[in-house]
Amino acid sequence: MSDPLLTVRGLTINIPVGGGILHAVRGIDFDLRRGETLCIVGESGSGKSLTSLAVMGLLGGRIDRRARQMEFDGIDLTGAGSRAMRRLRGDRMSMIFQEPMTSLNPAYTIGDQLTEALLLHRKVGREAARARAIELLEKVGITAAASRLGQYPHQLSGGLRQRVMIAMALMCEPELIIADEPTTALDVTIQAQILRLLVDLTREMDMAMILITHDLGVVARVADKVAVMYAGELVETGSATDVFNAPMHPYTRGLLRCIPQPGKTERGARLGTIPGIVPSLVGGVTGCPFRTRCDQAVERCRDDIPRHEPDPGHAFRCVHETGHNPAEVQP
Amino acid sequence: MSVATPDPLLAEIIGPTPGQMLRRRVFGHRGLLIGAVVLALLMLVAILAPLLAPHDPYAQSLLERMRPPVFLGGDWNHPLGTDHLGRDYLSRLIYGARVSLLIGVVAAAISGVIGTAMGVAAGYFGGRVDAVVTFLINVRLAMPVVLVALAVVAILGGSLQVVIVVLGLLLWDRFAVVMRSSTLQVRGREYVAAARAVGCSTPRILLSEIMPNIVNNLIVVVTLEMAHAILLEAALSFLGLGVQPPTPSWGLMVSEGKNMMLFEPWLVLIPGAILFVLVLAINLMGDGLRDVTAPENRS
């Protein structure tokens, strides 16, 4: 295997808020190789978007980001100046956002916005940029691409806009593409189409992708590697098969029990639940953040939590080596 | 009897009450506090005017005209001197607070009632009502306020009541605009639909579901319009077509002092400055209130 394209070690994000410091992301690690798709999954507010923005260097100035190591293809991202980051962004790594409705500038045409990144990063003429834009629009399945260039975002439907966003992200043939919940705002049928498109394109262009979502179904279908995030921490990481077929962390297991699965869960039966609510991350946070909602919790959960790696590449953080409280009788 | 699975963690309450949050934000907002304190002081002055004023503000003494203030060699009997009719300047300033505040409060109340009724009706009922109200707002905005107010006051003769009513009838536009858009916003919220689905009558929905949620915007507009009315009255009085003498209005005092401005600038400086301070305080408070209540609107 090649060297990882992206390495993140000990990424921590702190945000000063009214009542103190919000420890939104706390020491997360992950790697990503070329051509690989990493899915970060977690509930709302668990820090997924912040993580992706941290990689892109797009966190606002108020937000404190630090990491032991954060490298993109050998370039140190923690130390990179804003100029170096700008050169990377849109060129070697690009991003797709959640809301296709608001992520395009209403004042400029699709064509203007598509070609912008290329004109910025490459020495190409307008014509060449246009040609590239048309090529990519066709690639993402938009017909009459040439005439679309003159249209404004409001003239397109949500599905089309998200395709435009994807085309825009691909303009400079990036090596890494980060998609932050690209389909949450779309209908299920459109979601399937967009995801398929993303998967096909990353494969075709040999891109690495970080896909952020809270939908376990999406993760299972798209991911090579999965990272489950809870309250700012990665509680479990591993290949999709490992995580879905042999979930180790009580939270992952709980999540999987929560969703009705046609054919698997009995129709009308009670679903599994995770009681309680997400803890506040403002102020000092110690121990396992999940312990208040965990049915396996013990006193030790308040201390430092060890990391276990039952299989190579499959890791989780829990006081219990198996993810189960040995004291409890397992079904 | 509990159908749901017992879940002790559900008892956890995440945040402080809206009241607590408001209090916290209010006390953290310097502008708001300064504005409120200054306004409160001026109100106190207005209320206690008879106790505070050293003289009757209307009492003339032609022999004691144009006495200088103490800082220019006057005596303490008239700390700020006397005006062109020998009335005690300080006393008139103190009573002037009454006039300005009265005008601000009553004019804002009149225009508030008109504008809120129109805006809420337009926002809630939409359709034709909205079209008519929007049209009226357009007409109102198209009329030059100062000019129309001057003309009307000139016709009806400038008494305090006339000025107040004219301003009240002219300044409802912002109320209508803001109340219309906030109502429109709130009307679309699901709790309004829920209240209707429960069978609430329209007046009840307007009063207990919509009003409480737009009242903070209303308060902000009230402060703005109070300031606006006070400034307009001063401008009208300055132009000689506002409150009539001998009523001590600050605008009038500037106007009266203006003629001697090149010789006795304090005659203009003092009433203008205090007018400025009053309006500033009200505006600071309004801005503060907006800052303080806006985040709540979002959630």
Add this chain to the structure above:
Amino acid sequence: MLQFIAKRLGLALLVALTVSIISFSLLFLSGDPAAALAGETATDQDVEAIRKLYGFDRPMLVQYWDWLSGAMTGDLGESYYFKLPVAGLIADRLQITMLLGVCGITFALLTAVPLGVVAAIRPNSVIDRLALFLSVAGQAMPSFWFGLILIVVFSIKLGWLPPSGTTTWAHFIMPTIVLGYYAMPAIMRLTRAGMLEVLSSDYIRTARAKGAPEATVLFKHALRNAIIPVVSLAAVQMGFMLGGSIVVESIFALHGAGYLAWESIARNDLPTVQALILVFSLFYIVFTFLSDVLNAWLDPRMRAG
């Protein structure tokens, strides 16, 4: 777009018509116009003769219709006071008011927009605070007072600027500042709020994610969107300013339309006051109409709609 313009125009006309009715009837409630016309030294017969001469004894509707149909053809009647056509009189005076208005709004925009933008880029910075202070003070400053203070300081104490008149550009400096400062706070605040909102919008993040330099993000992507509401506001403010120039013109003795209005009210010169209310309203209506069209043109969403 054409349809939009047509409809918008229709609405503008309707508003203008309503304003004309209001201004006409409003002023007809005033004292006896014949007495006003006759002046201080007139006898009763003089007054009666004038009443006949000017047709004040006819029904009001007839008088309104006469007036309106005249107004349509640019004939706004004859000033009772000057015995000259009102249209010409106003046209003369409007030049100064318009000049003042244009200077004022330019001054306001030139100070407010840059301040607002910088304040939005650096919230809570010194400049932001300064901008906030300027705008709060500007809103609270009685403009007649401000004008008087400027005169005392710059004309009397320092002797730099002439206190009144219109002969040179220097005469316009103080009136421009006073009038412009009246419009500045609102424009500044809107620019700042608009920029803040736009800067936190998703498409700005998109632009940054493309690696666009900060200047491009600010001026190409953000300002273009933030400025749209400012255009409308500037138009509205311009309308207000013309109507509000009365105070400034009276302080600086500028013989503009605002001053004419004030004097005409005092002289009960009905045709002039009516015409001025109508003209000021028309200005407001035209400005807002133009700004709506400009807005529709600036904002692609409205262009298509």
Add this chain to the structure above:
Amino acid sequence: MSDAQTSAPVLELRGVTKTYSVKQGLFGRPKPLTAVNDVSLSLARGEVLGLVGESGCGKSTLAKILLGLEAPTQGEVLVDGQAVLASDRRALARRIQPIFQDPYSSLNPRKPIADIVSLPLRVHDIGDSASRDKAVREILDIVGLPARVMQTYPSQMSGGQRQRVAIARALIMKPEIVICDEPTSALDVSVQSQILNLLGDLRREFGLTYLFISHDLAVVEHLATRVAVMYLGRIVEQADTAGLFDTSRHPYTRALLNSVLTPDAGLGVPDTELGMDYPNPIAPPPGCHFHPRCPRAMTHCASTAPRPVPTPDGHVECHLYDTENGRDTGPALHMKEPA
């Protein structure tokens, strides 16, 4: 035949159509938008009718009509066989209550929970303040909230807690029918399952009838006894849940089912075979509204609107199943690209 259809329907829609007139732009000419188009449905006591369809297809509009919040342009709504418009809206409110999608907007932020939950009682003048207080405690207990939340405000609560409050408010007057308009789509999965369980439990406990609107087929499959699939204002297919998921007929239903992503690693993303452009509801395509996206469209689909064809457990609106009218009369059209 399912037992749902044997009992008399508590709620029935007959040929309900709702047309809005929408303005485009500030001054555009208003155009008619048919949000709900000739819909007939019936709900039997105790059943859960799932209503699925894409965003904007008219689900919420239908719900509003049922709640009496909107008057249908045509057709009628019957409760227990009686037309609703004729009867008092307050009477209707006692029998039909909503649960909305967004727990952040469905509770008045200015009121404490006790006021919100007791509102229906106060509006209908039921009981005195003590008995109302008691009723609120009871219902809060039922939805799993402790009594101490009564004095708190919505902004102090999490999404899941709020949705429980909304449920409590809907149930405090013991209605028979609850209209759930995407009650969980704004919630995280872990909370969603709690709410779904609660809804299921309540239904069993109180014999409630649900109209359950969702775009998540997996949820609908789990909860509903019968499913209606909506497309551009029309019910294109209606069937018992089991039947629908086993043998779906309408191509659109199939596409919807195909797009359900279950958490099965390695299955990949399925091909929905759908064209991707959602049609403009102001100018719906002629003939069968679905034909521009339909993988099995035939020539006459573009010109003739399909009729409802009865099936053993419901109906379907598709030329493919209309044996009399135009089956196999032409070659299948190619799948359409977006215009």
Add this chain to the structure above:
Amino acid sequence: GKADDTLKAAFTKELENVDSYFNSSREGVVLQRAIWDGLIYRDPATNEYKGNLATDWTWIDDTTLELKLREGVTFHNGEPFNADDVVYTVNFVADEANGVKTQRNVNWMKSAEKVDDYTVRILLKEPFPAAIEFLSGPVSMYPDEYYAEAGPTGMGLKPVGTGPYKVTEVVPGQHFVLEKNENYHDSPKGQPEIGKIDIRTIPDVNTQIAELFNGSLDLIWQTPADQAEKLAAMDQFTVANESTMRIGYLTLDAAGRTGADNPFTKLKVRQAVAHAIDREALVSALLKGKSQVISTACFPSQFGCAQDVTSYEYDPEKAKALLAEAGYPDGFETDYYAYRDREYAEAISSFLNAVGIKTNFNMLQYSALRELRMKEGSPVSFQTWGSYSINDTSAITSQFFKFGSLDDSRDQEIKDWLDVADSSTDPAEREEYYRKALQKIADQAYWVPMFSYNTNYVFTKEVAYTPTPDEVLRFTTMRWN
């Protein structure tokens, strides 16, 4: 300034039309005297009538006046002055249909006839003792050809006269530039010296003073007393003060037009009002200058204005006593109106308040107050009257006590006396009847005459000027120092 031989002056009021027949303000009179000439001239110092455009005049009978015209005079536009001009002017202004603004100035004339090129006759409607006074005042001569063509509007924009100054620029209401008429005839007005007069309208006294400080004005007038006092104290300016014919008075509703139970119908109440006001204080503290306290319903210099009538000294106690006698021991409340000089009116109202007459002060536009008084009357109002600068009691007392719509007393006896005085040609008889009328007005306290006005003239040390008591700026008599 002297350097550019241009005197820069300011008007306070916008002048509606420079055509002197179509304006009614002081500013108009000032321009009239500069641009045009009358047939006769009254020397302001000696009150002696001198020939101006006419060299000689004789009464043919009571209603016919024949005048010999001066020869060799030309208008500013080159048109020669002769009998045709006089005939045209008189016939034009005397025709009511032409709408001369102040009809009183001209409506005593019926027409004019040409006798020969330099002799005309003016025909009167009826005997009019003040004819010569009017001919030397408001009636000035216009060029017939030019006026026929330009009319009042054209004359207003481009005035043409025979006067000592010709107009080179008019911006209506705002700005007037006059230039010395180099071939001005040998008029009793004297020859103009200052080359150019530049007049701007600056409504605000304060701005005028600022401009004066700034050096952009050389002369201002009608400056309020307080400012004039301050300016006098500075050594850059000369402040001259002259009395005017305008008087201020209260008119009381003795006729009961606002209601028969109106307190002012009672003599004691009216007398109480007269005693309540400290007119000395008003004059010394507010009006200052050459103002004087007056007790008669006319200006002292006017013919027939008797001074030895009943006068009421300031005595608030007596006023209260009178009120109590009249049945108002606690005073009463009344509406009180004024239309100008707000501060005088305010001061008066506070004197009234002090004796228990609580006044609701209303400041109205002149026309509104006039309408009110004509229609329903007013209980008490502060009025002023300038008598059109006509030095005759008929110009004031007869205006208001002959049952006109502004007559608040409606006293038949007074009217009869005034009728005799107004139409008699015997000065002694006139004087006697005016005295009777004025005495009764004072006894009955129908009016409370208070003070005469004065005017301040402020100019730089470069300017030499002595104002006249008729409140007219005479540019011809101004000189550079």
